[in-house]
Amino acid sequence: MTLALEVNHVSKAYQDFMIEDLSFSVPKGYIMGLIGPNGAGKSTTIKMILNLVKKDRGSIKIFGFDHIEHEIKVRERIGMVFDENHFYEDLTCAQVKKIIARFYKNWDERIYHNYMKQFQLPHDKKVKELSKGMKMKFAIAMALSHHAELIIMDEPTAGLDPIVRSEVLDILQEIVLDENKSVLFSTHITTDLEKIADYLTFIHDGQVVFSEAKDDVLEHYWLVKGDDSLLDQDRRHLFVGIRKSDYGFVGLTRDVEQVRGSLKNSVIYEKPSLEEIMIYTVKKG
Numbered sequence: 001m002t003l004a005l006e007v008n009h010v011s012k013a014y015q016d017f018m019i020e021d022l023s024f025s026v027p028k029g030y031i032m033g034l035i036g037p038n039g040a041g042k043s044t045t046i047k048m049i050l051n052l053v054k055k056d057r058g059s060i061k062i063f064g065f066d067h068i069e070h071e072i073k074v075r076e077r078i079g080m081v082f083d084e085n086h087f088y089e090d091l092t093c094a095q096v097k098k099i100i101a102r103f104y105k106n107w108d109e110r111i112y113h114n115y116m117k118q119f120q121l122p123h124d125k126k127v128k129e130l131s132k133g134m135k136m137k138f139a140i141a142m143a144l145s146h147h148a149e150l151i152i153m154d155e156p157t158a159g160l161d162p163i164v165r166s167e168v169l170d171i172l173q174e175i176v177l178d179e180n181k182s183v184l185f186s187t188h189i190t191t192d193l194e195k196i197a198d199y200l201t202f203i204h205d206g207q208v209v210f211s212e213a214k215d216d217v218l219e220h221y222w223l224v225k226g227d228d229s230l231l232d233q234d235r236r237h238l239f240v241g242i243r244k245s246d247y248g249f250v251g252l253t254r255d256v257e258q259v260r261g262s263l264k265n266s267v268i269y270e271k272p273s274l275e276e277i278m279i280y281t282v283k284k285g
């Protein structure tokens with residue numbers, strides 16, 4: 001499998017926070033969702049990939065090239081979208097486009113105009129006059145108009161209404177129909193990832209909890225519901241996280257066969273959502 005992005009054993013220490021030994025990869029032609037709660041380290045990871053923040057250790061390769069040694073070459077082939085607007089607010093879309101287009105050898109006016117039309121964006125409006133959804137669509141149009149092969153998006157759907165969000169997700173799926181293109185997309189809106197991600201990397205407290213195909217994640221995890229009296233110390237160890245309710249306990253497990261061996265049919269087995277997997281993993285107790 002060809003990899004668009006490889007993050008290998010990357011670490012970074014801030015005063016109060018550490019990314020530790022982070023490894024994951026994005027296969028070419030697929031959408032990787034970077035998932036994790038607030039403060040997990042998603043933005044820092046994305047910034048390290050783009051060399052906007054220096055990593056302390058480890059290696060990052062984009063299209064097989066070191067991301068710093070070949071920074072200029074790989075940047076040409078990346079489209080970036082951030083959750084905050086990084087364009088000059090006082091310029092019109094047309095003026096911003098003129099500035100950005102100069103940075104890319106492969107800038108394609110035809111594609112740019114197609115996206116502006118598809119997203120119903122005005123060329124002559126100032127960026128500050130655009131709604132949040134329009135700003136995000138404009139950022140996406142800019143990121144996609146230079147034949148980028150890897151699209152990196154930090155929380156592209158945060159703060160968007162469900163209709164615009166669903167449009168953005170459709171666009172991401174369209175992108176990877178071209179098998180040469182790949183997407184890395186960070187979010188804490190897990191339902192977005194349930195819809196479109198092929199792979200998931202879950203980061204918590206600066207560490208990777210899992211990085212695997214979404215279908216495998218959803219297949220491996222189970223929720224188990226039962227009476228509190230069934231939970232002794234040994235059985236607790238079978239769960240990633242346990243929550244108590246008035247009706248008993250609910251536990252998340254990755255080893256349902258062991259749980260079945262121990263608790264048989266005295267409990268109820270259900271499939272968790274991605275959100276439940278995240279909540280039980282983060283709030284273990």
Ligand SMILES: Nc1ncnc2c1ncn2[C@@H]1O[C@H](COP(=O)(O)OP(=O)(O)OP(=O)(O)O)[C@@H](O)[C@H]1O
Nearest residue numbers: 014015017036037038039040041042043044045188
């Ligand atoms: N420049 C910095 N200096 C010191 N600490 C930082 C810096 N940037 C980020 N951090 C810390 O690193 C941690 C991870 O932040 P990061 O923005 O990567 O998380 P995130 O997963 O993207 O969160 P969110 O979903 O809220 O955007 C936080 O505790 C944050 O305070």
